[in-house]
Amino acid sequence: MGDEEEEARKFLERFAEEFPATLEGDSPLPVSPLSRRVSLEELHGESLEVGLKLLAARGAPAGLSALLSQTALSKLLQSDLSPFHCSQDAEAEDEEQVVLLESVAVQRVFLNELITVALAWHRSFPELPPPPSHFLQCCVHAIKNTRRKMEDKHVTLTEFNQLFGIQDGVRRAYYAVFDGHGGVDAATYASTHLHVALAKQETLQSDVATAFKVAFKHTDDMFKGKAKRERLRSGSTGVVALIQGPQLAVAWLGDSQAVLVRGGQAVTLMDPHKPEREDEKQRIEDLGGCITFMGCWRVNGTYAVSRAIGDFDQKPYVSADADCSVTQLQGDEDLVLLACDGFFDAVKPSEVPRLVLAALRRTAEPEGGGGEDTPSPGPAPSEAVAQQLVAHAKAAGSSDNITVLVVFLRPPELLLARDSPQGSSDSGASEASQQ
Known part of the structure; x- marks a missing residue:
């Protein structure tokens, strides 16, 4: 057995x-x-x-x-x-x-x-399908911080195929962070329904970018019905990663972000949707809207995000049209990190490799007998890695809700074993755009 x-x-x-x-x-x-x-x-x-x-x-x-x-x-x-x-x-x-x-x-x-x-x-125990052949280790931590309410939601589904009865032989794992505003309803809705909408897309395997865009739009349309019935006014940004065979697909609305770390260096996967982004500003103005500065740049003087699920009082200026990037995994990828703007307002994407490595070192020290190069291999990284990243963002000045989700694409102990001299990950980080 x-x-x-x-x-x-x-x-x-x-x-x-x-x-x-x-x-x-x-x-x-x-x-x-x-x-x-x-x-x-x-x-x-x-x-x-x-x-x-x-x-x-x-x-x-x-x-x-x-x-x-x-x-x-x-x-x-x-x-x-x-x-x-x-x-x-x-x-x-x-x-x-x-x-x-x-x-x-x-x-x-x-x-x-x-x-x-x-x-x-x-x-009578049935004959169950085998677990995923490659188990991805993941850790996540979320805090309300100084805000009155916690409006973030996150999802981790390493068993994506089993949950939807998909038996096409392609390994899949799904991870998401949703950052609500004006209430948690939109973030809760997206965290409950987006992966369901995605799994139903016939183009999931052949054209994952289109599948994601349709799923985001459909989830927004579904939430519109609920918001009208129950008089809800909230919205939510979101960033989602689907690891599908040798591909990493990242889709997003708004300013939550994902960063890939490959060979100890940060790789830019996306450009967050912010009102001041030149093409977003132009899109909104072409629709008859405007961007104004009120502490930060806002759409029509209201929302500080230009794309989101919900925010129906400002549609179509606040768009539900997601963007998606697809990266072919080459086998030398270390991890992918997803987080809301509460993290990235205080941390640059280029800092992610150094911060994760430092957190892994500290996490490994008690079990490794003090030797950073010889940590004791464990099952999954403890929540302490994500906790330390969240704590760093808070100490760096973030007062917003913070959610950090780290998916290790190779065992964390291998990242420590390959550890280069301190600081090299930070100074040498490159941000090569992936289409």
Whole structure:
């Protein structure tokens, strides 16, 4: 029995002890739905979010969690959902009718499907597909900082294919950081639905840039419906990385950013969307808008970002048209870092290689007996690496929400073993643009 199977069996045993039967009709749900009402299209993302949250809180292996959630969702979508339809609001009679479901009731059905599947697998363990052949180590840390509310969201899905039942033989992993403003609703929505929209794109493998652009626009259109129904006014920038076979695709809206580190040097993957960027300024002015300086450059005197999901009071000036860059991975890449502007307002992209290496050194010291060149190999880098990057940005003056997500494309201990003289990563960093 492999380690993955043994871990999965032990989890199912614990899960069966906690949930020996499906939930009673009037019992509280073990995890709260994201919304009070959900459209049929939103049901996919919200159900997966509920399932993954429930399983993660109980220590489920990521691959098993994805397969359980995907299997339960497939069963839910084959069910008759008409008993859960909400009555339409009278004020919406003259608008396009959208079928809405009562979330608590329909998520109870979903969770019962998940429990039923888990109990069946506990009794008779199925032959599961193998885990990804190349496991990418990842660490993430996020803080509210001095802001009143935390409006960032992040997503890590190393089990992207398992979650969506994709069996085309192409390895995929998905990572995202969303930076909300005017509330967390848009960031929460994007973190729940963008990867679902992306997985449904037929061009995902053949033309990932187009797939990303369509997925971003579709997510924005979906959120527009929710925002209108629930009178929401928030927006969110976002940066997403999809590692697909030998490709790294990065798509973005707004000023959250991604940096690739290759051979100890920073590689520029993108140009963030800011109102003062000359082509963004021209685009907005051509539409009849303007850019004004009010502490920072703002679109029509309001938002400090020129592209985002949401912000419907300033569409089309604040655009939902994402950009995407695709980089062929050559095998000498160290890592890719995703972060919101709370990090990059205080840290230059060229500083990233040096800061990550310094954080790795400090993280390795206790286990390596003080020798920086001989760290003890561990499973995954602790959250301390991301924590130290966040702490650096805060100490450098950032007062905004800060989220930093680091995906190691090679084992961190190899980066330490290859460690060059201190400072060389910083002084020699190049920012070669990748198209």
